Amino acid sequence: MSSASYRDAVFTTPLDRIASFSFDEQVVACFPDMIRRSVPGYGQILGMLGVIAERHLRHGAHVYDLGCSLGAVGLALAGRLPPDAFTLTGVDLSPAMVERARSTLAEECPGHHIEIVEGDIRHLDYRPSGMIVLNFTLQFLAPGDRDAVIATLFEALEPGGVLVLSEKIVAADEQENAWLVERYHDFKRANGYSDLEISQKRTALENVLVPDTLDAHHARLSRAGFSRVTTWFQYLNFASMIAFKE
Ligand SMILES: Nc1ncnc2c1ncn2[C@@H]1O[C@H](C[S@+](CC[C@H]([NH3+])C(=O)[O-])CC(=O)[O-])[C@@H](O)[C@H]1O
Numbered sequence: 001m002s003s004a005s006y007r008d009a010v011f012t013t014p015l016d017r018i019a020s021f022s023f024d025e026q027v028v029a030c031f032p033d034m035i036r037r038s039v040p041g042y043g044q045i046l047g048m049l050g051v052i053a054e055r056h057l058r059h060g061a062h063v064y065d066l067g068c069s070l071g072a073v074g075l076a077l078a079g080r081l082p083p084d085a086f087t088l089t090g091v092d093l094s095p096a097m098v099e100r101a102r103s104t105l106a107e108e109c110p111g112h113h114i115e116i117v118e119g120d121i122r123h124l125d126y127r128p129s130g131m132i133v134l135n136f137t138l139q140f141l142a143p144g145d146r147d148a149v150i151a152t153l154f155e156a157l158e159p160g161g162v163l164v165l166s167e168k169i170v171a172a173d174e175q176e177n178a179w180l181v182e183r184y185h186d187f188k189r190a191n192g193y194s195d196l197e198i199s200q201k202r203t204a205l206e207n208v209l210v211p212d213t214l215d216a217h218h219a220r221l222s223r224a225g226f227s228r229v230t231t232w233f234q235y236l237n238f239a240s241m242i243a244f245k246e
């Protein structure tokens with residue numbers, strides 16, 4: 001079992017051919033560093049998820065963390081809520097992520113009821129739940145698959161349940177979007193990434209991470225049946241929404 005975590009150097013050297021970004025062993029080994037240096041507000045969003053769970057979760061309710069990567073959402077909830085407050089299923093498609101999430105959670109929160117399942121969130125048999133979190137995951141699904149997943153999650157939520165959706169977003173206005181993307185690249189530079197790393201990763205993410213506008217997210221959530229949707233967080237071109245089921 002290797003639990004060492006490395007600095008993200010995935011795109012540091014010039015690559016002849018830039019392969020599509022994938023959540024493989026190389027990414028898993030540096031993922032905590034990669035996501036903290038690349039997603040504005042990542043730590044703040046995780047902290048707030050615990051607060052949202054405290055406020056909205058019925059005692060003992062079930063939580064899904066979809067696209068759980070290394071289980072950060074489960075860890076955040078376990079850090080704020082006692083073991084009997086909730087059960088949680090983390091789901092991820094990447095075997096390397098799942099293997100490491102399991103060992104981390106077993107070590108960090110042994111008393112909590114958290115299981116990690118290797119699977120595709122598009123084809124899961126969901127059980128009734130009080131809270132479903134997609135923390136930067138929907139953006140990796142083919143755009144044509146997104147409506148059906150959100151509709152399924154609406155059905156899985158109990159009345160009073162909440163869906164938290166964090167996403168990289170695109171602004172509809174071209175000038176606004178250009179400014180946000182430029183400042184996002186400045187944010188990455190300030191976090192130690194070189195121009196080469198920024199540009200090679202951007203190429204690797206083309207057609208892999210396809211962002212929607214905030215309006216498209218709100219419209220999709222409304223179509224699925226959510227009566228109220230609030231964007232509770234935005235930092236540059238990264239946002240988090242909460243959708244309420246009546
Ligand atoms: N169809 C799918 N089914 C299951 N998992 C998937 C699928 N597609 C992609 N994934 C998984 O979604 C995760 C997205 S990362 C989430 C961060 C985490 N939530 C965090 O709070 O640290 C976000 C990012 O890296 O920007 C990866 O682990 C993929 O394997």
Ligand SMILES: O=C(O)C(=O)Cc1ccccc1
Binds near residue numbers: 034035038201
């Ligand atoms: O780095 C980027 O450009 C992002 O959009 C965030 C990100 C973080 C981790 C994996 C993939 C994308």
